Amino acid sequence: MALKSKVSSLSGDSSSSSTLYPSASLVTSSAASSPLSSLFPVSMQPAGFSTTLFTAVVPQKHQKVDEHDCVHGWLETMKASSPPRKEHLNDNNLDEASFSATKALYYNWMEEHPSALDKLEDIAKEAEKKQVAVFLDYDGTLSPIVEDPDQAYMSDEMRSTIRKVATYFPTAIITGRRRDKVYDFVQLAELYYAGSHGMDIMGPAEGCNGVKANGFKDKNNMGNDIVFFQPASEFLAIMDKVYKELIIKVKDVEGAKVEHNKFCVTVHFRCVKEENWSTLAEIVQTVLQKYPDLSLIQGRKVLEFRPAIEWHKGKALEFLLKSLGLENTSDVLPLYIGDDRTDEDAFNILRDRGIGYSILVSTVAKATSASYSLRDPSEVMIFLQGLVNWRALQDGNLPNGCAHIFGH
Ligand SMILES: [Mg+2]
16 A cells, blocks of 8 residues: 555645734633623633734645655644644734734634634523533643643543533543543543544443443443443554554654554654654654554644544544434534544534534634634633533522522
8 A cells, every 4th residue: 555545634724824823812702791601600711812822823734745755744744733832932923913914814713613602602502402412532622732641631620520511411532542541531430432533432331411322331440331332443453563663663762752542553753853753754654664554644743553444533423423322313412622633523524414513622723624613621611611500500400609600
């Protein structure tokens, strides 16, 4: 199989110019004026707009690679999909004209992808008498993006919020990480977990919020009854082999990290000096050539080996909807929140079916199939808390500490 057909890019943005956008809370300022603003606890109100934080929108191109330039192509796209850290940019980097132009571009983008905080009232209206189901990415959605993927902890406040979400709605985490790893971060047994981009799905046999999934029955290592589904189980041995091989081959590349995500193996470039990126990418290329049944995906400072099967977060979403009995019904309102290119597959499913709402978490303008946007995990938490409070209000069960917020 030619490398050309094996490599997928996660980038779909046709923008070719590097543009700077304010990353602070332009989008959330109107949340306070929303009729439903009282659903957001005061402590969770987003900060107002600040001009001190900026993030770059960098070019993201569809990548054309072949045997000769694939390494260069990977690195180009990876740089494009990995905006520089905020602290590298500040007001001093922008002249007034650039600032105005970028602010205008940002507002234009927000017109097409308004803040989900502003749209909560619309969502709530549509959700009345419907079964809401919540699907959440993990990294960059529930936890901040960090240098060390092993340190991507979610806050206790976020965990508490997710726990409340699962009290009211069937809830699933859909992540590129291995399922057991993200479970260790989240630590909520009542959720469904779809790890390895949905290739490893597990949930509580008793269901989540009364909604049970069909699947293979088993027990987890704590003896609890679970249901699971693994569409790529025949690849487990190959992934172990690839992981071991990569660990040995990258050991001399300072900062390189290889993560075994069970059905995917991820090579992290984040802590590697940029001058050594091509060396690491060449190692990846060498290993990839030996495994014709695998494909390579590019993400934010990562290259990832995956089974070359038609399976992704969108398929996982479809599978979960079906196995939860939430498919083919007009009584269901799925919400999907994610920050990565891999989440676009799920956004596309909702868009194509014309159901639910997809929400992109981003501080920058991006090409996306999502309907709405949120800026960062803190806004995700505010949105989810608002959703919980709305449903609690409907049920006549105001959450603790919220009575004064509703003026009752
Ligand atoms: Mg993510």
